[in-house]
Amino acid sequence: MFKLKGFKPDWTNEPPPNGTYRSIFKWGAPDMFKHPNHRLYAMIKKEFLMTDADFEKKQYQGNEPVKVETPLRLAGQQVEQFIQIVGRENVSLDDYSRTKYASGKTMEEAMQLRRGIAGEVADLVVHPRSKEDVCKIVIYCNEQKIPVYVYGGGSSVNLGFKPVKGGITLVMNTHMNRVLSFNETNQTITVEPGIMGPAYENMLNNAPDFFNAKRRYTGGHFPQSFEYSSVGGWIVTLGSGQQSSYYGDMYDIVLSQEYVTPAGSFKTYDYPATATGPKVNDIMKGSEGAFGVLVNATLKIFRYMPENRRKFALMFSTWADAVSAAREISQAEFGMPSVFRISDPEETDVALKLYGIEGTVIDRLISLKGFKPMERCLCIGHTEGEKGFTKNVKKKVKRICRQHGAMYITGYPVKSWEHGRYTDPYMREDLNDFGIMIDTLESGVTWDKLHNLHQGVRTYIKSRPNTICMTHASHFYPQGTNLYFIFMARMNDLNEYKNFQEGVIDQIQKHGGSLSHHHGVGKMIAPWMEDHLGTVQMDVLRALKSHFDPHNIMNPGGTLYLDTPEPEKRFVT
Numbered sequence: 001m002f003k004l005k006g007f008k009p010d011w012t013n014e015p016p017p018n019g020t021y022r023s024i025f026k027w028g029a030p031d032m033f034k035h036p037n038h039r040l041y042a043m044i045k046k047e048f049l050m051t052d053a054d055f056e057k058k059q060y061q062g063n064e065p066v067k068v069e070t071p072l073r074l075a076g077q078q079v080e081q082f083i084q085i086v087g088r089e090n091v092s093l094d095d096y097s098r099t100k101y102a103s104g105k106t107m108e109e110a111m112q113l114r115r116g117i118a119g120e121v122a123d124l125v126v127h128p129r130s131k132e133d134v135c136k137i138v139i140y141c142n143e144q145k146i147p148v149y150v151y152g153g154g155s156s157v158n159l160g161f162k163p164v165k166g167g168i169t170l171v172m173n174t175h176m177n178r179v180l181s182f183n184e185t186n187q188t189i190t191v192e193p194g195i196m197g198p199a200y201e202n203m204l205n206n207a208p209d210f211f212n213a214k215r216r217y218t219g220g221h222f223p224q225s226f227e228y229s230s231v232g233g234w235i236v237t238l239g240s241g242q243q244s245s246y247y248g249d250m251y252d253i254v255l256s257q258e259y260v261t262p263a264g265s266f267k268t269y270d271y272p273a274t275a276t277g278p279k280v281n282d283i284m285k286g287s288e289g290a291f292g293v294l295v296n297a298t299l300k301i302f303r304y305m306p307e308n309r310r311k312f313a314l315m316f317s318t319w320a321d322a323v324s325a326a327r328e329i330s331q332a333e334f335g336m337p338s339v340f341r342i343s344d345p346e347e348t349d350v351a352l353k354l355y356g357i358e359g360t361v362i363d364r365l366i367s368l369k370g371f372k373p374m375e376r377c378l379c380i381g382h383t384e385g386e387k388g389f390t391k392n393v394k395k396k397v398k399r400i401c402r403q404h405g406a407m408y409i410t411g412y413p414v415k416s417w418e419h420g421r422y423t424d425p426y427m428r429e430d431l432n433d434f435g436i437m438i439d440t441l442e443s444g445v446t447w448d449k450l451h452n453l454h455q456g457v458r459t460y461i462k463s464r465p466n467t468i469c470m471t472h473a474s475h476f477y478p479q480g481t482n483l484y485f486i487f488m489a490r491m492n493d494l495n496e497y498k499n500f501q502e503g504v505i506d507q508i509q510k511h512g513g514s515l516s517h518h519h520g521v522g523k524m525i526a527p528w529m530e531d532h533l534g535t536v537q538m539d540v541l542r543a544l545k546s547h548f549d550p551h552n553i554m555n556p557g558g559t560l561y562l563d564t565p566e567p568e569k570r571f572v573t
Contacts, residue, residue, distance in 0.1 A: 016063065019096050039356075040353050043353055059434065070120075073123050091127075092127075122163040138292070151171045155228050158516070158519055159524040173195075173196060201222075217303060219301060235254055236288050245339075262548065289554060290555045291554060312337075312394055313411060315371050315376055316377040316401070317370070325401045334396045340476055341473070342474075347472050362412065439497075443483050449513070461485070466490065527558075
């Protein structure tokens, strides 16, 4: 392989200039960076047939000031009405704001923004201060038939709040980020939807200081986007955190919600269980802003006992062994680890490089024991809960894994994973700078269809030459799990990327997977919804849409495929 002496890529280490496209699509904190280590860099060059020379010049950096070509489509008196409701300081119509709050974190949006394409934007960005503001806004928009989109933390990866019909975007995290009540007796908390993950968890961890509580608590929800996502966003997309095997996902955690819809406002009850017919509370979970605006929610909280965690990592000889052990653990009824993850051979190979394990004593020992590269599979996890419980769960997990031929390799890999679980996404910008695409799609699947799904999707992804496909399962149930496909390729053409992504989604559905496990649907996956759910179920969802939102002002333009998107906007010419 051609190598320049002493060469190191000029990874970006400076915050993006204010007001630029890059400041919008960059992940996380403006001054935070994480670059591929030398092992990962070497692997990238090998897999993509690249040399150091390919990393001498960056492509499409997006450092230009944001410019919007779409003219304002609201009348002057309409703009003035929003100003009267929330105050002039809470209304923005500048190009940067209109673009920033129209953009999530999909690969598609990042590739467009790098090229200076703002795409669809709202006419106006509005920062409501309270439930009362939201009520007035929704009533007015319903009267005027102005589209309403809702922005939480901005980490959407499915074009969920893309304002394809213009109108207004409500930004919830500016003001509507308060705790409304804390109930230690019931072990619940009621919050506004704009509260961000770190602030939410910090208050619960320090509940004695914030709420005069007797104990410390946790929300139990830790998606990879945790630092830059909102509680409301978790709920309306039916998110799952990295500890969902123990705590459950947002469907399990949310007890009640309050919504403002064009048909009226309502609040569901926070009973632990009822038998009063189908639950409207459940209907609203995962509704992605298509029925109304979430203004507060009551959630379960859990005792925070990090001192009782027990870390573990094991290596399996094959993917089949890892899956069989994971199924037995999920069905054995002794309790579940909170973090529990199995990686297929290709992801294991990358993980050993990324976590700095390759070449260490652990790596050499694994190889000496006969665990072969590109066959072996890594399992990592830790337990949560009462001291005796966590100790017993770890013991049972180790025993089952060993029965399936696994080797225990200490808790070191877990520490490495924990260190990078929120920072790994920062590497996307580095890779994109040099024309390398990295993206993910995930699917729920039952145990009996898992291998069919895994092989079918991998076969399609690997049919493209020089393409990496890493897969893991990290959310477990007695009846099945999820598969999380991460694909990397040297691909810098937007239309090629979209065609490739659509092919992956086709294969997921074809091989028995759900369209989404924890990212929601948005407008990106929506075109597959009719085939996936069938006409009868879609008719039910559309009837609900018609009831709550008769003028189709709530997140219109194809979300959940409740209305028809404009197909010509799927591709760039």
